[in-house]
Amino acid sequence: MDLHLEVIAGEGRRVGLERALRDAVRDGQLAPGARLPATRRLAEELGVSRGTVKAAYDQLIAEGFLTARQGAGTEVAPLPALDAAPLKAAARAPVPRFDLRPGSPDVGAFPAAAWLRAVRRAVATAPVSAYDYGDPLGRIELRVALSEYLGRARGVVAPPERIVVTSGAVQGLALLTRVLAGADVAMEDPGLPFHREVVRRGGGRVVPVPVDERGVEVDGLGDPAAVVVTPAHQYPTGVTLHPSRRRALTDWARARGALVVEDDYDGEFRYDRQPVGALQGMAPDRVVYLGTASKTLGPALRLGWMVLPPHLVGPVADAKLHSDHSTETLGQLALAELIRSHAYDRHVRACRLRYRRRRDRLVERLGQRRRVQGIAAGLHALVEVGDEAAVLARAAVEGLAVGSLREHWHTAGSREGLVVGYGTPREGAYPGALDALARVLELGHS
Ligand SMILES: Cc1ncc(COP(=O)(O)O)c(C=O)c1O
Numbered sequence: 001m002d003l004h005l006e007v008i009a010g011e012g013r014r015v016g017l018e019r020a021l022r023d024a025v026r027d028g029q030l031a032p033g034a035r036l037p038a039t040r041r042l043a044e045e046l047g048v049s050r051g052t053v054k055a056a057y058d059q060l061i062a063e064g065f066l067t068a069r070q071g072a073g074t075e076v077a078p079l080p081a082l083d084a085a086p087l088k089a090a091a092r093a094p095v096p097r098f099d100l101r102p103g104s105p106d107v108g109a110f111p112a113a114a115w116l117r118a119v120r121r122a123v124a125t126a127p128v129s130a131y132d133y134g135d136p137l138g139r140i141e142l143r144v145a146l147s148e149y150l151g152r153a154r155g156v157v158a159p160p161e162r163i164v165v166t167s168g169a170v171q172g173l174a175l176l177t178r179v180l181a182g183a184d185v186a187m188e189d190p191g192l193p194f195h196r197e198v199v200r201r202g203g204g205r206v207v208p209v210p211v212d213e214r215g216v217e218v219d220g221l222g223d224p225a226a227v228v229v230t231p232a233h234q235y236p237t238g239v240t241l242h243p244s245r246r247r248a249l250t251d252w253a254r255a256r257g258a259l260v261v262e263d264d265y266d267g268e269f270r271y272d273r274q275p276v277g278a279l280q281g282m283a284p285d286r287v288v289y290l291g292t293a294s295k296t297l298g299p300a301l302r303l304g305w306m307v308l309p310p311h312l313v314g315p316v317a318d319a320k321l322h323s324d325h326s327t328e329t330l331g332q333l334a335l336a337e338l339i340r341s342h343a344y345d346r347h348v349r350a351c352r353l354r355y356r357r358r359r360d361r362l363v364e365r366l367g368q369r370r371r372v373q374g375i376a377a378g379l380h381a382l383v384e385v386g387d388e389a390a391v392l393a394r395a396a397v398e399g400l401a402v403g404s405l406r407e408h409w410h411t412a413g414s415r416e417g418l419v420v421g422y423g424t425p426r427e428g429a430y431p432g433a434l435d436a437l438a439r440v441l442e443l444g445h446s
Contacts, residue, residue: 238374
């Protein structure tokens, strides 16, 4: 059996192997009854000792994931009766063979060891009061750390008393929608459909605002209470907001007493130059800044932050209190520790290198035949195709999951394309995913 296992860097070998095997069983990559390689063979393949593999097998046998039969080697155990239903349901969900969907970073790069150290230190040093109900704005330790980081890395004017820690950027958007109580909210077209739905379900009226090669078109904005934009790297077209548009947008907000909501979801990842600072720095009194750990660390943390104009701090804090009181505290303290110790910066730098290489490989693989649209940034790229439906049909046959531009338009748009999430695959799976994309785009061999 050819077994591809991803062991997260920084984990101990045995612990990493155990986790990788557990994941493979849970994900259905290893089906019940499947025979595992002999310990000697897997040890050779992974470059670890045979004792390490044996210990990992024994641990998973003890946990019930594997069984060992005399003379038959080690097999994946039949599904336990109690958990069979959810596990089967999960196994039935189509897991794409190649995953280039936009939205997630390579979660295999999660800095598990650094996070563990940060959690340990956070718990060891937290005052007892940290275990009580907390401030709806979030822990002061994290707000102080974010204040310094956002000022330094993104040019955000972020005094701690204007920061609200949220459960991801999406909660920031939901809280703001609630505060705006049924107002018109302009959103980029094309843009993230999920965020449109969040605004709609929160009672906001979504108004489309077109995007061209200079970013969001400010001229036709009209009179909404707020406009939600992705200035650093427009999602999904990948363009950056032109300097003249940045000025026009902040001028528009000041003139109308309106808000600009800056979704800075991947602002740390720019590859061709220093990142352009956040728009918020130009008009801190008119811009609501949304940040997130979802791209830099992982969406599972559900940690995001808002930096608010002074007049919105009270209303948003009140909405947060009546939504979920405050964000889970220990994660906040761990993130504060990660930022303070600069482990966060080190991790972001390492990821920047990794994603930059991936984007370069994508551009190289597409060659002259298909152009990657937008700037060298972020974790996704738009590849225009004239025949989206046909390309997606070929992708389905190949087992390749990839984003479609069509899904991002408010109403049927003119341009068609693929939104390629090159950050998503585990490191070892990326070359195969690129090859699948090349086949789907009929590019021939590299
Ligand atoms: C455009 C955009 N904004 C924000 C986010 C992050 O959202 P959250 O912090 O809620 O995970 C994403 C994630 O996919 C995104 O694509």
